[in-house]
Amino acid sequence: MARAVTPQRKALNTLIAWTIGLVxxxxxxxxxxxxxxTEGNAILPPLEVLTSPWTLESYGVVQERSDYxxxxxxxxxxxxxxxxxxxxxxxxxxxxxxxxxxxSTKNILMWMLSTKMLPAVxxxxxxxxxxxxxxxxxxxxGLTIVLMLINLPIIVWMLYTYFREIPGEILEAAxxxxxxxxxxxxxxxxxxxxxxxxxxxxxxxxLAWNEAFWTLNLTASKAAPLTAFIASYSSPxxxxxxxxxxxxxxxxxxxxxxxxxxxxxxxxxxxFGAVK
Amino acid sequence: xxxxxxxxxxxxxxxxxxxGAYAETITIATVNNGxxxxxxGYTDQFTEATGIDVEWVTLEENVLRQRVTTDITTKxxxxxxxxxxxxxxxxxxxxxxxxxxxxxxxxxxxxxxxxAMAGGLSHDGTLYAAPFYGESSMIMYRTDLMEQAxxxxxxxxxxxxxxxxAAAMTxxxxxxxxICLRGKAGWGEGGALITAMSNSFGARWFxxxxxxxxxxxxWADTLTFYKGMMDESGPAGYATNGFNENLALFQQGKxxxxxxxxxxxxxxxxxxxxxxxxxxxxxxxxxTGLGKRANWLWAWALAIPAGTQKEDSAKQFxxxxxxxxxxxxxxENEGWANVPPGARTSLxxxxxxxxxxxxxxxxxSILSADPNDSTVEETPYVGVxxxxxxxxxxxxxxxxxxxxxxxxxxxxxxxxxxxxQALTTDAMEAAGY
Numbered sequence: 001m002a003r004a005v006t007p008q009r010k011a012l013n014t015l016i017a018w019t020i021g022l023v024x025x026x027x028x029x030x031x032x033x034x035x036x037x038t039e040g041n042a043i044l045p046p047l048e049v050l051t052s053p054w055t056l057e058s059y060g061v062v063q064e065r066s067d068y069x070x071x072x073x074x075x076x077x078x079x080x081x082x083x084x085x086x087x088x089x090x091x092x093x094x095x096x097x098x099x100x101x102x103x104s105t106k107n108i109l110m111w112m113l114s115t116k117m118l119p120a121v122x123x124x125x126x127x128x129x130x131x132x133x134x135x136x137x138x139x140x141x142g143l144t145i146v147l148m149l150i151n152l153p154i155i156v157w158m159l160y161t162y163f164r165e166i167p168g169e170i171l172e173a174a175x176x177x178x179x180x181x182x183x184x185x186x187x188x189x190x191x192x193x194x195x196x197x198x199x200x201x202x203x204x205x206x207l208a209w210n211e212a213f214w215t216l217n218l219t220a221s222k223a224a225p226l227t228a229f230i231a232s233y234s235s236p237x238x239x240x241x242x243x244x245x246x247x248x249x250x251x252x253x254x255x256x257x258x259x260x261x262x263x264x265x266x267x268x269x270x271x272f273g274a275v276k
Numbered sequence: 277x278x279x280x281x282x283x284x285x286x287x288x289x290x291x292x293x294x295x296g297a298y299a300e301t302i303t304i305a306t307v308n309n310g311x312x313x314x315x316x317g318y319t320d321q322f323t324e325a326t327g328i329d330v331e332w333v334t335l336e337e338n339v340l341r342q343r344v345t346t347d348i349t350t351k352x353x354x355x356x357x358x359x360x361x362x363x364x365x366x367x368x369x370x371x372x373x374x375x376x377x378x379x380x381x382x383x384x385x386x387x388x389x390x391x392a393m394a395g396g397l398s399h400d401g402t403l404y405a406a407p408f409y410g411e412s413s414m415i416m417y418r419t420d421l422m423e424q425a426x427x428x429x430x431x432x433x434x435x436x437x438x439x440x441x442a443a444a445m446t447x448x449x450x451x452x453x454x455i456c457l458r459g460k461a462g463w464g465e466g467g468a469l470i471t472a473m474s475n476s477f478g479a480r481w482f483x484x485x486x487x488x489x490x491x492x493x494x495w496a497d498t499l500t501f502y503k504g505m506m507d508e509s510g511p512a513g514y515a516t517n518g519f520n521e522n523l524a525l526f527q528q529g530k531x532x533x534x535x536x537x538x539x540x541x542x543x544x545x546x547x548x549x550x551x552x553x554x555x556x557x558x559x560x561x562x563x564t565g566l567g568k569r570a571n572w573l574w575a576w577a578l579a580i581p582a583g584t585q586k587e588d589s590a591k592q593f594x595x596x597x598x599x600x601x602x603x604x605x606x607x608e609n610e611g612w613a614n615v616p617p618g619a620r621t622s623l624x625x626x627x628x629x630x631x632x633x634x635x636x637x638x639x640x641s642i643l644s645a646d647p648n649d650s651t652v653e654e655t656p657y658v659g660v661x662x663x664x665x666x667x668x669x670x671x672x673x674x675x676x677x678x679x680x681x682x683x684x685x686x687x688x689x690x691x692x693x694x695x696x697q698a699l700t701t702d703a704m705e706a707a708g709y
Contacts, residue, residue: 040549043524065313128350137352216339217346220303220354221331232334235308236464237519237539239549 028252034245035059042242058246066229068250075225075251077140078215079208082147083155083201089148090155091197095185097156098163099171109160112153120150120213131218138220146218147208154207155200162196163189198265202258209255226251301329302356302589305344307337309576311409311539311616312359315597318605322596328589337464341669344581348373351583356590360405362396362575362647366664369404375580375587377403377594384595388620393575396647396658405577406598409539410618412641413472413571415559416526416544417533418552421445421452425532431637435476435501435562435570438533442509445532454509456531457502460518461680463672468572468661469535470679471672474498476563476570480651481663481700486709488700490675490693499689503682515683527551535561535570538641541634542613558637560644566652572661573645575619618642667707671700 005013033049034042041052062068097105127146128137136142166189174188190197212227219228230251233244259266306312312334319330333355335343344358348368360368368374380386386394386403393407415433422429425444430437442454458469471481479494489495506514509532511525519536523543526534527550534540547553561571578597580590596602600622606615612629617638623629624639650660657663662672675696682692 040527044528065316124346125350128346128352132350132352137354216335217343220305220333224333228333228335231336231339232308234336235310235520236337237537238308238310238543239520239523240308 028256031245031248034241035249037242039239039242042245043239058242059250061243062233062246062250066232066247068229071224071226071229071251072254074140074223075209075227075254078143078147078223078225079205081140081144082151082208083204085144085148086152086155086204087197087201090152090159091185091190093156094159094163095189097160098166099168109157112156116150116153124217127214128218137218138222138224140223143215143218143223143225146214147211150211150214151204151207155204158200158203159193159196162193162200166192195265195268198262199268202262202266206255206259299327299329300586300589301331302586302593303331303333303354304357304359304578304593305333305335305340305355306359307340307576308334309539312576314606314610314614315408315602315616318602321605322593326589326592326596328592330593348581353581353583353585355581356584356586357578357580357593359408359576360579361577362573363659363662363664363669365397365405365577365579366399366658367666368579369399369402373582374404375582375584375590377406377580377591380406380591380595384599385622388600388622390619390621390642392573392642392645392647393577393619396573397575397577405575405579406594407575407577407619408598409616410573410575410642411538412573412618412638412645413469413536413561414538414541414637414641415533415535415561416541417441417557417559418445418529418531418555419557420552420555421532422557429557429559432560432569433562435564438535438562439501439505439509442505442533446509451530452532453511453525453530454532455505456511456517456522456525456534457506457514458518458522458536459506459510459515459680459683460521461673461677462518463662463669463676465518465676466680466683467672467676468574470498470502470676472561472572472661473502473570475568475651475660476561476566477501478564478566478568478652480653480655481668482655482657482704484654484656486656486704488697488704490697490700495693496689499679499682499693503689506683515680537574538634538638539617541638545613545633558634560637560641568650568652569644571641571645573642573647574661667703671703674699674703 035058036054036056037049037052038055038057041049044052097109131137131142134142136145170192171184171188174184179188210227212231215225215227216231219225230244230247233240233247306316316332316334319332323329340359341364344355344360346352347354348358365374369376377386389403389407390410393410394403397403397405397407415429415438417429422441422445425441427441427444429441433441438455444454446452446454458466460466474480474495477494477498479492479498480489483489511517511530517525519540522531522534522536523540525531526544529552534544541556541558544550544556545553550556561569563569578594580587580594584590598619600620603615603620603623607628613632615623615629617623617635624635629635645660647658647660655663657665662668678687678692678695678699681687682689
């Protein structure tokens with residue numbers, strides 16, 4: 001039986017949730033505010049910032065100085081490309097581990113996860129040298145592969161968790177009906193795991209979109225995504241908050257809007273698992 | 277019919293592709309500083325004149341340093357020109373990572389480069405990077421507040437005078453701090469200021485045997501004086517203030533004095549950005565009478581990584597961007613106050629430029645800093661606010677973190693110096709000194 005929730009308790013929970021939400025969202029809100037100020041006004045004390053005049057000047061400067069759409073295009077290709085490539089590798093891997101586990105499945109999963117514990121800079125030079133040899137420096141293909149590899153453990157883990165919740169009997173029934181392995185995965189498993197796969201895709205697109213170490217270190221001009229676009233507006237000698245904020249808003253807006261529209265799917269997938 | 281059209285289109289496309297193949301493109305890595313961004317705006321003129329296209333990669337200073345170091349040490353070949361400073365140039369030049377710039381054309385007039393700049397950007401007398409702009413540091417002060425305090429700022433003040441003036445100008449009730457100085461951790465932030473300041477107190481990083489010197493009285497005097505003065509007259513939270521934070525404070529009228537990069541003079545005197553633009557005076561960085569002033573020397577310069585396939589085009593660009601003609605171009609379009617300063621002697625012989633209020637003090641500051649003789653006692657290293665050895669950046673960042681902790685009151689000056697001595701000794705021994 002569900003525990004009764006008193007109205008006071010509900011109000012308190014709502015208040016706490018809103019407070020936490022607002023605290024988390026505040027930096028984004030402040031970036032948004034600063035992006036509509038002049039450089040001079042962006043450095044005023046917070047209250048004076050809010051009351052100072054609003055302007056689109058910074059957006060104008062950023063638009064004039066940088067090729068936003070080139071960076072945006074690179075971000076889209078790299079983020080979605082690495083996620084799709086990751087799914088192609090991870091779905092069969094997660095299927096095998098979820099439905100045909102061996103004694104070392106758990107160890108393999110843990111080993112995959114352990115690769116996330118290595119500081120990225122530790123493998124910068126080896127990867128840089130490999131990229132030079134393969135001619136992949138400053139290429140979207142190279143970055144797509146690297147980001148796929150970085151996010152692969154997360155994709156495999158998430159899919160494995162969702163697949164595990166799908167009753168094996170359903171797959172057995174499909175096999176009894178004569179489904180081949182390919183049909184079983186494509187027509188039975190995948191549709192059932194769609195909410196989980198959707199949240200996996202969304203989360204990985206967000207992670208790849210925001211990734212700033214490899215995207216800054218392995219690109220120069222051709223494949224530079226929006227992270228490089230943001231990085232170009234920080235300045236050691238000179239005021240830059242307003243322009244940096246405008247560049248940040250332009251960089252995060254697409255992913256923020258995408259997250260906003262798909263939040264139901266994202267939360268459902270992340271909290272409930274595959275079988276409802 | 278369709279076949280004909282398709283053939284025509286294919287021919288046109290291949291012709292465009294072929295013509296594109298002739299236009300060489302060079303890639304330049306740079307920082308987001310006002311002068312650099314301005315140069316990007318004029319790049320079209322270079323392309324028009326030479327047919328060479330330019331791709332810019334603008335990065336934050338520390339990211340740029342890491343990025344170009346990775347590329348140059350692995351011979352990645354991502355960049356044809358790199359924007360580097362006085363710290364990297366002699367080290368990279370010595371390692372053979374940079375193309376020597378000893379064959380620049382006669383019209384370029386390499387002898388016109390300010391000797392202090394050329395010296396700091398050379399190794400064994402060979403120039404490895406051409407200065408785009410140079411800077412030293414100086415005192416920027418509020419003439420109105422000085423007057424109110426009944427004081428006159430000499431052109432070359434002592435630290436004692438600066439401390440007294442700071443105390444006299446401080447008006448906490450009205451949010452005015454007598455002096456604003458960098459305290460932020462980082463070898464190029466607070467580390468640069470305290471090292472330059474220590475030179476004027478007779479301190480040095482290493483003796484002639486590369487032994488760290490933080491246990492000396494001169495370093496104790498430097499840090500004690502800095503902390504005492506800043507606690508008396510500095511802004512709240514000065515331990516985390518860097519260039520930009522102090523610039524903001526000064527522009528808002530909250531600092532009586534600010535000792536920092538000479539390039540800041542154009543920001544604080546710009547009425548569009550600064551509320552105190554019409555009441556700023558300039559003076560040399562202070563001393564203690566020991567013969568060395570607390571001003572540093574730095575240049576952002578353009579260098580060519582060894583191994584680039586486009587060396588000739590890269591040299592052409594460097595000759596264009598650091599030429600006298602480029603300075604004229606900027607002056608013509610944006611006024612003399614906005615030309616890249618501190619690189620060429622001829623700029624300081626130009627009467628138009630010398631009308632700019634901070635021009636003379638900038639030149640005097642640059643001329644009074646010598647990277648080959650920056651300390652009272654002899655040292656084995658080159659550099660004013662740094663020692664040009666590869667280990668310095670890492671060590672100085674850690675040392676400046678200890679100093680910042682002392683400024684913030686998290687430890688005493690003595691503790692900070694002890695830790696600085698220990699960590700520097702360890703790092704230098706590990707590096708084989």
